Every structure is written in C-alpha cells, then in structure tokens.
Amino acid sequence: MPPLIVFLDRDTLPARISFPRLNCEHLWQEYPATRPDQTLPRLQGASVAIVNKVRLEATTLQQLPQLRLIAVAATGSDNVDVDACRQLGIAVCNVQRYAEHAVAEHSLMLMLALSRRLLAYQQAVQAGDWQRSAHFCLFGPALHDLAGQQLGLIGSGSLGQAVARLAEAFGMQVVFAGRKGETTTATTQVAGRWPRRPFADVLRHSDVLSLHCPLNAETRGLIGANELSWMKRGALLVNTARGGIVDEPALLAALQRGELAGAACDVASREPPQECDPLLDALKCENFILTPHVAWASDEAMQTLAEQLAANITAFFDGQRLRRLD
Incomplete structure (x- = not known):
C-alpha cells in the first residue's frame, strides 16, 4: 500500500x-x-x-x-x-x-510607517483635515527620516542580516546586539560587515530596535520594563519575530507614558489575540501598529x-x- x-x-x-x-x-x-x-x-x-x-x-x-x-x-x-x-x-x-525577503520588507515597512506617521496622516485625510487646509499640505505629527538613524538588531541570523541590508539602502547605521548579560565589551562583527555591541548599549543608543531572534527560554521576556526604560525616548520598537519576546503589558505602559515614539508588532504572545490582550489595548495609542502575523506570508x-x-x-x-x- x-x-x-x-x-x-x-x-x-x-x-x-x-x-x-x-x-x-x-x-x-x-x-x-x-x-x-x-x-x-x-x-x-x-x-x-x-x-x-x-x-x-x-x-x-x-x-x-x-x-x-x-x-x-x-x-x-x-x-x-x-x-x-x-x-x-x-x-x-x-x-x-x-521568507527572508518577506520578513525584511515587512520590517522596513513598519519602520517607515512609524517614522513617517502613515496611519495618522491617512486618518487625517479620511477625516477631511487636508481638504479643509488653507495650504497645499497638511502639517501634523512630526515626520522623521530613517536615513542617519541607528538601527539596533537583536538576532543575527539570515532574517536579521536581510533587514540589515535593506536598512543600509535607506542610509541607516546598523548594529547588532550581543547576548543579554554578556560581560565582554569587545566589538565583533556579524558576517564580517556589521558591528556587534553589548546588548544594553544597543538598546540605549538605537533610534530603532528590531527583533529577529527565536522564542526560547533565553529570549522569553527579553524586552521587559527595564529594557524598555533603557531605550532612547523617541525610539521605535519593531517585533516581527515571536510574541513573548516582548513583555506586552510593559510595552503598553511605555507607549501610554510616551516613552517610545512608536512600536509595531506582527506577532503576539497569544495568537489570535483576545479582547483583553495588551496589544489590542495598545491600538488606542497614536503610533502603534499591529499586523496579524503576516510578515512571512507573501x-x-x-x-x-x-x-x-x-x-x-x-x-x-x-x-x-x-x-x-x-
């Protein structure tokens, strides 16, 4: 048979x-x-x-x-x-x-949407604000370029490296984070090309932090309240890796307090999310984007x-x- x-x-x-x-x-x-x-x-x-x-x-x-x-x-x-x-x-x-191209492109899309305040301006047009403007353009939330910004990447596998290549094309300065808790401060390179720096330093100095590591015992809750407090005020956080790597209640609190300029997630700790989940509450924040685990799905x-x-x-x-x- x-x-x-x-x-x-x-x-x-x-x-x-x-x-x-x-x-x-x-x-x-x-x-x-x-x-x-x-x-x-x-x-x-x-x-x-x-x-x-x-x-x-x-x-x-x-x-x-x-x-x-x-x-x-x-x-x-x-x-x-x-x-x-x-x-x-x-x-x-x-x-x-x-899905190297798919995830990398989705990650850059989220970075662009956050930095260029895509949702806020789209909503303004839908609300008729541009149509009522006395000028040719409509000024709203501050817009920022990715060029010249430091992108910190957690996860140096094929996905992280694919994001790094696209980010460089936008003029970003790319650094990879070492393992959390590593005591060495010696600078090494990823793929002989991008610097790897201590975990805490990358969080403190990056304008955008993007996650591309697996979910395991070492990375569960990797970005919690303490780690979010280390990030620059006005930084962006993007997670297209796995739900559970980011402490979702802590992220919600950071957004509500205005400690981050914005965040975007394509994953959640519970999928599909339920009504009480923090990431759904975060949608009420003015610069938070949630996509339904589709970064991989071109x-x-x-x-x-x-x-x-x-x-x-x-x-x-x-x-x-x-x-x-x-």
Missing part, C-alpha cells in the same frame, strides 16, 4: 498556494485544522505528518508506530518533540530561509515554503537527508 501523507493544518497556507506534486507513489489526506484530541486518530496509519502549528508530543508519537517523517511547514519546530522523535526513529525536517514566500516541503518529503523517500533536524 502506498505511504499515507497527512497534512494536519492545511489552512495555515491559503488555498491559492499550490502544493507541488510529489515524485513518489503516495496517498494524500489533508485537514483544514486539527484539534489536540483529533491528532492521534488522524495520524493512525500515516507514514508522513505535515504540521505547521499542531503540537506533536512524545505521548502521541509513541502511539504512532508507522510514522516515519514529520515535515514541519515552518522554520520553528518547538511544536514537535524532536528529542522523542530521535528516540523513536522518526525523521524531522523543516523549511528554511524561505505569496512568493509561501510558494517557496510549499516547494521546500515537497522537496523534503521526496528526499526522505529517496533516502536523502534534506533540511533534517533529527
């Missing part, structure tokens, strides 16, 4: 993104979404599980003796117990560097993701290791 491939949360990619045909005999089953209580029965008899956000814990994996491969439809694999997979002989692969990036998934599965059945995590 051909191997059964089950995609447990197909709706994490829109229907317009096509999944390439696999160059191997197989059966295909997909579900729009899968609740925790549905995971085990839906994977019975499956050789391959494709997941984006569905959690695969050790207790579930132990009951799936036919499962041979977990193909994660994302770069982060914290929803899969990879250690248990190693013990059980289940291969794990992910997709990599598929059609080009998502199509690349689908193509990598297909290539990973085909490679596995061909006996090759491609983007393996186990």
Whole structure:
C-alpha cells in the first residue's frame, strides 16, 4: 500500500498556494485544522505528518508506530518533540530561509510607517483635515527620516542580516546586539560587515530596535520594563519575530507614558489575540501598529515554503537527508 501523507493544518497556507506534486507513489489526506484530541486518530496509519502549528508530543508519537517523517511547514519546530522523535526513529525536517525577503520588507515597512506617521496622516485625510487646509499640505505629527538613524538588531541570523541590508539602502547605521548579560565589551562583527555591541548599549543608543531572534527560554521576556526604560525616548520598537519576546503589558505602559515614539508588532504572545490582550489595548495609542502575523506570508514566500516541503518529503523517500533536524 502506498505511504499515507497527512497534512494536519492545511489552512495555515491559503488555498491559492499550490502544493507541488510529489515524485513518489503516495496517498494524500489533508485537514483544514486539527484539534489536540483529533491528532492521534488522524495520524493512525500515516507514514508522513505535515504540521505547521499542531503540537506533536512524545505521548502521541509513541502511539504512532508507522510514522516515519514529520515535515514541519515552518522554520520553528518547538511544536514537535524532536528529542522523542530521535528516540523513536522518526525523521524531522523543516523549511528554511524561505521568507527572508518577506520578513525584511515587512520590517522596513513598519519602520517607515512609524517614522513617517502613515496611519495618522491617512486618518487625517479620511477625516477631511487636508481638504479643509488653507495650504497645499497638511502639517501634523512630526515626520522623521530613517536615513542617519541607528538601527539596533537583536538576532543575527539570515532574517536579521536581510533587514540589515535593506536598512543600509535607506542610509541607516546598523548594529547588532550581543547576548543579554554578556560581560565582554569587545566589538565583533556579524558576517564580517556589521558591528556587534553589548546588548544594553544597543538598546540605549538605537533610534530603532528590531527583533529577529527565536522564542526560547533565553529570549522569553527579553524586552521587559527595564529594557524598555533603557531605550532612547523617541525610539521605535519593531517585533516581527515571536510574541513573548516582548513583555506586552510593559510595552503598553511605555507607549501610554510616551516613552517610545512608536512600536509595531506582527506577532503576539497569544495568537489570535483576545479582547483583553495588551496589544489590542495598545491600538488606542497614536503610533502603534499591529499586523496579524503576516510578515512571512507573501505569496512568493509561501510558494517557496510549499516547494521546500515537497522537496523534503521526496528526499526522505529517496533516502536523502534534506533540511533534517533529527
């Protein structure tokens, strides 16, 4: 019987993104979404599980003796117990560097929108303020250029470096932050090109701080009330990384007190957010932008993701290791 491939949360990619045909005999089953209580029965008899956000814990994996491969439809694999997979002989692969352009462009878009006060001026036009102006233009909140500003980046992987390249094209001065708590002050470089400086120094001297690190035990709550207080009054904060890296109540308080000139987030600690979540309250602040975790989701990036998934599965059945995590 051909191997059964089950995609447990197909709706994490829109229907317009096509999944390439696999160059191997197989059966295909997909579900729009899968609740925790549905995971085990839906994977019975499956050789391959494709997941984006569905959690695969050790207790579930132990009951799936036919499962041979977990193909994660994302770069982060914290929803899969990879250690248990190693013990059980289940291969794990992910997709990599598929959204470098998408995330970098989204990050720069948010920086531009904040510094040029895009939302405030759009709202002014919609309210008729420009139409009633006695002059050819409408002066409102102060506008600022990105050129000449210092951009501090937390996270020096491919995404952080992609943002650095775009920021340089806008004339920004790019620096990367070292690990929080590092005692060394020696200056090193990222990719032989950009300086890496102590974490606290980067926060204190950057005009814009942009986050591009993973969420883990070390980075959870990385930017809290103390760290926000270190930032320059009038600085901007952009988070297109993961919810939970920023202490959201602390960010809300900083915005309400006017300690930051603005902030933008594409992620939240709870997704989707609920009515009581701090980031939704922050929307009442005059220079806060919240986008719904779509920085990665250009059609080009998502199509690349689908193509990598297909290539990973085909490679596995061909006996090759491609983007393996186990």
